[in-house]
Structure formats: structure tokens, C-alpha cells
Amino acid sequence: MSELILSIESDGIIREHHVVTFNSLNGSSVKTIFFQNNDKKPCVQVRRDVENTTLSMSYYIGTDWLIENEQAIYVAPKVNSLGQQVDYLGMLHASLSHVDALSHAKELYEIKLNQPFIEVDQQMDLITPLIMLQFLHTLKHIVIKGLKKSYYKVEHNLASKIKGRVLTSKNIKKNLVQNKPINTYCQHDEFGLDSIENRVLNHTLSFVRRYFAKYPAYNKLTKSLIDFCTPAFENVADKVDLKALKQTKYNSFYKEYKQALDLSKIIFKRFGYHISEVESTNSSRVSVPPFWIDMSKLFELYVLSLLKDKYGNKIVFQAKGNYGEPDFLLLEDNTPLIMDAKYKPLYQNHDYNSDDIRQISGYARDHKILNRLGFATQAERENNVVGCVIIYTDQSGKKELPETLTETPIEQFTKFYKVPIAMPVLRTS
Numbered sequence: 001m002s003e004l005i006l007s008i009e010s011d012g013i014i015r016e017h018h019v020v021t022f023n024s025l026n027g028s029s030v031k032t033i034f035f036q037n038n039d040k041k042p043c044v045q046v047r048r049d050v051e052n053t054t055l056s057m058s059y060y061i062g063t064d065w066l067i068e069n070e071q072a073i074y075v076a077p078k079v080n081s082l083g084q085q086v087d088y089l090g091m092l093h094a095s096l097s098h099v100d101a102l103s104h105a106k107e108l109y110e111i112k113l114n115q116p117f118i119e120v121d122q123q124m125d126l127i128t129p130l131i132m133l134q135f136l137h138t139l140k141h142i143v144i145k146g147l148k149k150s151y152y153k154v155e156h157n158l159a160s161k162i163k164g165r166v167l168t169s170k171n172i173k174k175n176l177v178q179n180k181p182i183n184t185y186c187q188h189d190e191f192g193l194d195s196i197e198n199r200v201l202n203h204t205l206s207f208v209r210r211y212f213a214k215y216p217a218y219n220k221l222t223k224s225l226i227d228f229c230t231p232a233f234e235n236v237a238d239k240v241d242l243k244a245l246k247q248t249k250y251n252s253f254y255k256e257y258k259q260a261l262d263l264s265k266i267i268f269k270r271f272g273y274h275i276s277e278v279e280s281t282n283s284s285r286v287s288v289p290p291f292w293i294d295m296s297k298l299f300e301l302y303v304l305s306l307l308k309d310k311y312g313n314k315i316v317f318q319a320k321g322n323y324g325e326p327d328f329l330l331l332e333d334n335t336p337l338i339m340d341a342k343y344k345p346l347y348q349n350h351d352y353n354s355d356d357i358r359q360i361s362g363y364a365r366d367h368k369i370l371n372r373l374g375f376a377t378q379a380e381r382e383n384n385v386v387g388c389v390i391i392y393t394d395q396s397g398k399k400e401l402p403e404t405l406t407e408t409p410i411e412q413f414t415k416f417y418k419v420p421i422a423m424p425v426l427r428t429s
Contacts, residue, residue, distance in 0.1 A: 029066075029067050030046050030053055030055075030066045030067065030071075031046060032044060032045055032046045033064050033066075033292075035060055035110055035292050035294060036110045041058070041060075041294075042058050043057075043058055043060040043062070043064065043075075043292045044056075044057065044058075044064070044066075044073060044075070045057075045058065055073070057075055059294060059295050059296040059343055060075065060292045060293060060294055060295065061075045061076060061077045061088075061126065061292070061293050061295060062074075062075060062109075062126065062127070062290070062291045062292035062293055063075070063118050063120060063124065063288065063290060063291065064112070064118075064290040064291075064292065065115065065116070065118070065290060068115070068116060069116055072118045072290075074120060074124055076124070077126075077295065084395075084425040084426065085425060085426045086295070086423050086424070086425055086426070087423070087424040087425055087426050088126065088130070088293065088295070088298060089129055089130065089133060089218070089221065090221065090424050091298055091299075091301075091302040091423065091424060092105075092108075092130060092133055092134070092298065092301075092302075093133060093137075093221055094302060094305045094306075095298070095301035095302050095304060095305045096133070096134060096137035096301075097137070097305065098304065098305055098308045099141060100304065100308070100317045101301045101304055101305065101317075102134075102137060102138060102141065102256070102259065103259075104297075104301065104318075105134050105301070106259075107294065107297055108130075108293060108294055108297050108298055108301070109127060109130060109131075109291060109292065109293045109294065110291060110292045111127060111131070111266060111289050111290075111291045112289050112290040112291065113266065113269050113270070113289045115289060115290050117287040117288055117289050117290075118287065118288055118289075118290060119285055119286070119287050120285070120286065120287075120288060121284065121285060121286075122284055122285065122286050124288075125286050125288050126291070126293060127288060127289070127291040127293070128211070128270060128286075128288065129211075129212075129215075129218055130293065131263060131266055131267060131270070132207075132208045132211060132212065132222075132267065133221075133222065134263060135204060135208060135260060135263040135264070135267065136208060136222055136225040136226065136229065137225065138256050138259050138260045138263065139201060139205065139225075139229050139260055140225055140228055140229055141256050142201070142254070142256045142257065142260060143228065143229050143232045145254070145256070147193050147198055147232055147233075147236075148193075148195070148197065148198070148251070148254050148257065149191060149192055149193055149195075150191070150195045150197070151189045151190065151191050151195075152189070152190060152192075152194065152195045152196060153187055153188070153189060153190075154187070154188065154189075154190045154194075155167065155170075155185065155186070155187045156185075156186055156188075157174060157175065157183050157184075157185050157186075158183065158184050158185075158186055159182060159183055160182050160183075161184070162184050162186055163186050163188045164186050164187050164188025164189065165186060165187050165188065166184055166185065166186055167185050167186065167187050170185040171183075171184060171185040192235075193235055193236055194235065194236050194237055196240070196241060197257060197261060198233065198236045199236060199237050199238065199239060199240050199241075200240050200261060200264050201233070201236075201260055201261070201264065202233040202236045202237070202238050203238050203239070203240045203264075204260075204263070204264040204267055204268070205226070205229060205230065205233065206238060207267055207268075207271065208222075208226070208267070209226055209230075212226070270288075270289065295343060296341075296343035299341055299343045299393055299423065300327055300341040300343075302421075302423070303327070303328070303341040303391050303421060304317055304327075304328065304341075306400065306401050306421065307328055307330075307339075307401070310401050311330060311332075314330055314331045314332060315328055315329070315330060315331075316328065316329040316331060316372065319368075319369060319372050320368065321363060321366035321367075321368040321369040322366050322367060322368050323362045323363060323365075323366040323369075324359070324362065324363065324366075326338050326339065326340055326360065326363040326369065327339060327340045327341050328340070328341075329369070329372060329373060330405070331372070331373065331374070333374070335387060335406065336373040336374060336386060336387070337386070337387045337388070337389050337405060337406075338360060338363050338364055338369065338373075338386055338387070338388050338389070339388070339389040339390075339391060339405070340356070340359070340360055340363075340388075340389075340390055340391070341391045341392075342356060342390050342391070342392045342393075343392070343393055344356075344392055344393070345392075345393065345394065347390060347392040347394070347418050347420070348392075348394045348396070348420070352390075352410050352412065352413075352416075352418075356390060357410075357413060357416065360388045360390070360416075361388070363388075364385075364386045364388055367381065370386065373386060385414055385415050386415070387406060387415045387416075387417065388415060388416050388417070389405050389406070389416075389417045389418070389419060390410070390416075390417070390418045390419070391418075391419045391421055392418060392419070392420060392421070393420075393421060393422075393423055394420035394421065394422060395422050395423065395425075396420070396422070397420030397421055397422045398420070398421070398422060399421070399422050399423075399424060401419065401421070402419060405417060405419055407419075
């Protein structure tokens with residue numbers, strides 16, 4: 001039986017309720033869905049009264065089971081009343097071009113690979129291209145640093161010599177039975193690039209290349225990444241042994257390897273470990289695991305990319321303080337700033353959120369944060385009011401940062417400012 005998909009467009013803001021009656025949905029069986037099992041992060045909030053089950057959306061897009069194998073929900077990314085969809089993949093591409101964002105990319109999504117897959121239209125599969133794009137950016141940083149060389153076992157049928165360990169059963173089968181007495185089938189260690197880790201990465205790259213080649217819009221975005229990474233694997237085989245991969249030990253210098261190999265496992269499982277599944281996938285309908293993407297986190301990483309492009313190394317991402325971690329610090333001698341990205345539309349209407357003001361004010365009084373901004377002494381901390389900036393989403397705003405981040409004050413507070421940023425959207429034509 002094919003499942004019923006309840007499809008909802010959401011701008012990611014908790015203000016619009018979607019009501020489903022008991023007649024169309026067994027409301028008593030539906031439970032609130034939490035992001036990464038965090039009860040403070042509901043993807044779909046379920047409320048009930050005598051007659052109705054009410055579902056309210058939050059900051060997440062994706063698909064999941066409301067009732068397993070019977071009723072699924074799909075939440076699409078809509079950013080305005082015109083129904084435009086956010087170009088989440090373009091945002092991710094811009095974000096992951098900066099290495100600071102790579103280690104935080106896993107916080108963006110949740111994939112439930114152990115649950116039954118959900119059949120959706122191909123354009124509703126938001127998670128597969130996201131995972132593959134993350135893999136390509138991680139692989140790019142590995143290639144820039146240089147592929148890791150290591151010892152790995154190889155087998156050769158050697159003539160008139162022995163190297164390493166003789167594989168007795170194979171030697172009998174391939175040599176003695178076939179009347180090749182001077183040959184010896186051996187296994188020995190070799191040092192080079194053709195290790196199990198690099199083979200897995202190369203095999204995953206084949207998955208990714210074939211997948212994006214099917215979709216011109218994706219292929220245009222990823223072609224330069226694929227072309228950059230491919231030559232590095234010229235001397236690496238494409239055959240993999242996933243069992244051997246479990247015995248691999250990771251070197252802290254090559255920390256990107258673990259990230260890339262974890263992504264490889266997800267991609268393999270997504271396609272049932274068969275690369276032919278990439279080719280045979282129907283272009284109009286696909287089966288995907290339940291997944292959620294955190295749009296507020298994606299917006300935060302996108303803002304990071306804009307700040308890094310403009311200010312470079314003067315931007316510090318998530319500096320640790322005594323009180324918490326502000327999203328961004330601007331280490332500018334004349335105008336140091338504390339900044340937070342907020343995926344909220346209320347700032348468009350000259351309003352503010354008092355909880356946001358309190359949160360950022362706390363950062364501005366945190367000694368560790370102030371030390372990082374250059375206020376090392378007690379006198380400096382007491383005699384300076386640090387500027388605070390809220391960067392928020394506003395589709396009527398610009399797609400780039402203004403000349404100065406302190407152009408628009410929040411009038412009710414001293415040295416508080418706000419900056420609108422329009423997220424890129426997909427073209428309708």
C-alpha cells in the first residue's frame with residue numbers, strides 16, 4: 001500500500017497551524033517529532049482537542065512518518081507569500097566553501113536510515129543532494145591537504161620469489177594445480193595511496209558523479225568540485241571492502257577523513273550499497289529515508305560565509321565564553337562587534353525579541369568574550385559598550401552585507417543594530 005503524503009509548505013516560522021481532523025488521520029497515534037531526539041527542538045508539534053489534531057511547523061524542512069507505513073508528512077521550504085522556495089543547496093555550497101563551517105555541517109540535518117523509506121517526488125528529495133554536496137566539500141579539503149598514504153595489504157602472484165606471507169590455499173589453486181611451480185602467491189604490505197580509506201572515498205566519488213550528472217541544475221553547481229577532486233584518485237582503485245574499513249584507525253591530522261568516510265557510509269546505505277541504484281532511480285519518484293534539515297542552522301552558516309567573504313580572518317565563529325557562544329565576533333580595532341544570526345521575520349516590522357536582546361547582552365558582559373575582542377583589563381571592560389548586531393532573514397532585503405553593519409539601530413537599546421539578509425531562492429522558470 002502506498003503511503004499518504006501530507007504535504008505542507010512552511011516558511012519555518014511558528015505562526016501558521018495546519019489542522020488535520022481525526023477523519024483523515026488517526027490523531028491519537030501521532031506524536032510530536034523532535035530533531036535529533038532533542039525535546040527542545042520540535043520539527044512537527046502535535047496538539048489535540050476533542051475534535052482535531054493540530055500540527056504546527058517549526059524551523060525544519062523534510063519528511064517523516066506521522067504513522068509508520070501509513071501517514072507521512074512533507075514540509076517544503078517556502079520563504080514568502082509568492083511560494084518561492086529557498087535555494088538551500090546554494091546556501092550550503094556557499095557555506096561549506098569555508099572550512100569553519102565543515103565541522104558544523106552535521107548539525108544541519110538528521111537522517112533516519114533505519115526507518116522505512118518514504119516515496120516522494122524527486123524534487124522533494126532534499127537530503128540526498130545535501131549529503132553529497134557536503135561530501136564533495138569535505139573531499140576537496142582532503143585533496144588540498146593531500147591524500148593520506150598508509151600501509152595496506154596487497155596480493156601478488158610472484159615469479160621466482162617470495163615476499164611477505166604465502167597464501168597457501170590460493171597458491172595451490174592458482175599455481176600448483178595449474179603447473180606453475182616457480183610462482184608463489186603472496187600477501188605483503190605496501191605503502192602508498194591505494195588504501196581502503198582512499199578506495200572508499202573514490203568509490204563514493206563515483207556515486208556522487210553519477211548522481212549529479214542526472215540533474216543538470218545540481219551538476220552545474222558541483223562540476224568544479226568533482227573536476228577538482230577526481231585527478232587526486234588517479235592511482236586509487238574503485239573496489240571497496242567495507243568490512244576492512246571498520247578496522248581503520250583515524251589520524252587527528254587527517255580529521256576530515258572521518259567526516260568524509262561517515263558521509264560515504266550514509267550515501268552507500270541510501271542507495272543500498274549498489275552504484276547501479278543511482279542509475280536506475282526513477283527521475284520522477286524516489287524513495288528516501290525520513291529526514292529533517294534545520295533551516296535556522298543553515299541560515300547561520302550562510303551568514304558565516306557572507307561575513308568571511310567580507311571580513312576574512314577578522315570573523316571568529318562561535319567563540320567560547322563563560323555565558324555561552326555568540327554566533328560571530330568581529331575583531332575590528334575600532335568597532336568590535338558581537339553578532340547573532342536569527343531566522344526570524346519579526347525584525348522586519350521594527351520589532352525585537354526581548355529574549356534575543358537578553359541573550360546577546362549577556363555575551364557583551366562575558367569576560368572571556370570581551371578579552372577576545374581586545375578588552376583585557378577591568379577598566380576597559382567597564383568603560384566600553386560593545387556593539388551588538390542581529391542578522392536576520394528578510395526577503396525584501398539585500399543578498400549581501402551592507403557597507404557597515406551598524407547602519408540600522410534598534411532604537412530601544414544602546415549600540416544594538418540589525419541587518420536584513422535575503423536568502424537566495426530557486427527560479428520558478
